[in-house]
Amino acid sequence: MKHRFTIKYKDQSTTLNSRLALEQNLTGDDILAILASHKLRMMIFDVMKKIEPTSKENVSRLRHFAKRIQQLEFEAQKQWKFEPDASKHSWWWDIPHCSCPVHANWKTWNGRILGIKSDLCKEIVDANCIIHG
Numbered sequence: 001m002k003h004r005f006t007i008k009y010k011d012q013s014t015t016l017n018s019r020l021a022l023e024q025n026l027t028g029d030d031i032l033a034i035l036a037s038h039k040l041r042m043m044i045f046d047v048m049k050k051i052e053p054t055s056k057e058n059v060s061r062l063r064h065f066a067k068r069i070q071q072l073e074f075e076a077q078k079q080w081k082f083e084p085d086a087s088k089h090s091w092w093w094d095i096p097h098c099s100c101p102v103h104a105n106w107k108t109w110n111g112r113i114l115g116i117k118s119d120l121c122k123e124i125v126d127a128n129c130i131i132h133g
């Protein structure tokens with residue numbers, strides 16, 4: 001039987017890789033925990049979208065939420081039964097108000113996931129990004 005594990009929150013949705021879930025021997029509880037992490041990520045993104053980076057205080061709030069997103073992704077890696085590894089994170093460039101290049105980072109992320117060791121597999125950060133710059 002083929003399962004689809006999708007979670008939606010307002011205009012955002014995520015579908016888990018069900019083949020990977022099988023490979024990692026995840027239980028129903030593991031999958032529910034991962035979906036809950038994604039929902040929390042989407043809720044935080046929703047809050048962040050409403051914060052305009054027009055003041056130092058707001059930028060500081062956005063960066064605080066970005067750190068929470070990173071913690072959440074570490075938790076999700078454990079829920080997936082992977083070793084926590086920041087170099088394999090993929091949520092950071094979707095953070096609202098982040099101006100880092102999405103397409104280039106997807107490509108380098110794929111390289112890291114496939115175990116390609118290259119200088120081209122480094123994170124690509126926009127020096128002017130208010131979150132990561």
Ligand SMILES: [Zn+2]
Nearest residue numbers: 098100129132
């Ligand atoms: Zn950024």
